[in-house]
Amino acid sequence: MRELVKVWKEPEVLQGKRIQALVAIITTRGCSWFRRGGGCTMCGYNIPRGDVEINGEVLKGELERVASAFGGEELIKIYTSGSFLDPGEVPQEAVEHFVESLGRRAEELGVRPHLLVESRPEYVTEEALEPLISNFSVTVAQGLETSSDVIREESIRKGFRTVDFLRALEVLKRTGAGSKVYLLLKPPFLTEREAIEDVVGSFEFLKDLYVQTISVNPVNVQKGTLVERLYREGKYRPPWLWSLIYVLKVGKAIAGDRRVMSEPSGGGRPRGPHNCFRCDRRVLRAIRDFSYSPDNSLRRLEVDRCVCIRSWRFQTAFSFA
Ligand code: SF4
Numbered sequence: 001m002r003e004l005v006k007v008w009k010e011p012e013v014l015q016g017k018r019i020q021a022l023v024a025i026i027t028t029r030g031c032s033w034f035r036r037g038g039g040c041t042m043c044g045y046n047i048p049r050g051d052v053e054i055n056g057e058v059l060k061g062e063l064e065r066v067a068s069a070f071g072g073e074e075l076i077k078i079y080t081s082g083s084f085l086d087p088g089e090v091p092q093e094a095v096e097h098f099v100e101s102l103g104r105r106a107e108e109l110g111v112r113p114h115l116l117v118e119s120r121p122e123y124v125t126e127e128a129l130e131p132l133i134s135n136f137s138v139t140v141a142q143g144l145e146t147s148s149d150v151i152r153e154e155s156i157r158k159g160f161r162t163v164d165f166l167r168a169l170e171v172l173k174r175t176g177a178g179s180k181v182y183l184l185l186k187p188p189f190l191t192e193r194e195a196i197e198d199v200v201g202s203f204e205f206l207k208d209l210y211v212q213t214i215s216v217n218p219v220n221v222q223k224g225t226l227v228e229r230l231y232r233e234g235k236y237r238p239p240w241l242w243s244l245i246y247v248l249k250v251g252k253a254i255a256g257d258r259r260v261m262s263e264p265s266g267g268g269r270p271r272g273p274h275n276c277f278r279c280d281r282r283v284l285r286a287i288r289d290f291s292y293s294p295d296n297s298l299r300r301l302e303v304d305r306c307v308c309i310r311s312w313r314f315q316t317a318f319s320f321a
């Protein structure tokens, strides 16, 4: 049987400082939107596992393991492939138990860690946040994906609207929790150029909102998704890494002091964001350097051009300054 919880440590950046983070991926019943509506067109995280029933007790045990792995790191990132704040996915008593054991451990070590969790906007409520914010500082990451309701609905099938996201932001602001946003680069049915314009438009939209970090997720083709079907039929190409560099540059110029980043999964592979496969490594290195340097400086995105940039330019009619 596969382990239900994966835990490791990695370097991160928090409020402009290099720190150590504890990362945990816990297994839950999966995202409620997947269970209700079949999920988003690019998301393959929710393929059900039949070998164990994930109930509150099991989750308590998983979170207990996270608390005991905590060794005083400044940041704890917890991923569920769904919404940590959804009580149907992570029951309230499991959260409370976790807060208690982590709080005890933190007290012993004399530290106060920062927690990062992910959630769909409908679960961002004061009630759900209360046990977390009364004990730790907290950031909630939301997959807004795009500021366009049409693209979010027609291309991503995300099942919420921009107003829902804005309501959740209000809650985060009121409670003093931090806010991180994911934008999706190149959902299906958009050309490369439209995809770039969509992300740039979303950066503009976020410019004056309560958001401290914006992370761009380029689509990678995951198993069992609509995107995979289109990919197999030759109707979908994952985004170019040049497109990612372009939106990070323009996005950072718009976002100013906020942290802008990207952690592309499957980068440089056919099913992930890629260029010509000859230059991918160094382009990915620059993206990583930009995303994980405390200065988050645009000059880190300067990479030597490769001949394949001509094909990218031809398809998108964009170029770098
Ligand atoms: S992308 Fe997020 S909201 Fe959509 S199905 Fe996956 S986990 Fe659920």
Ligand SMILES: [Zn+2]
Pocket (backbone or CB within 6 Å): 275, 276, 277, 278, 279, 280, 306, 307, 308, 309
């Ligand atoms: Zn190239």
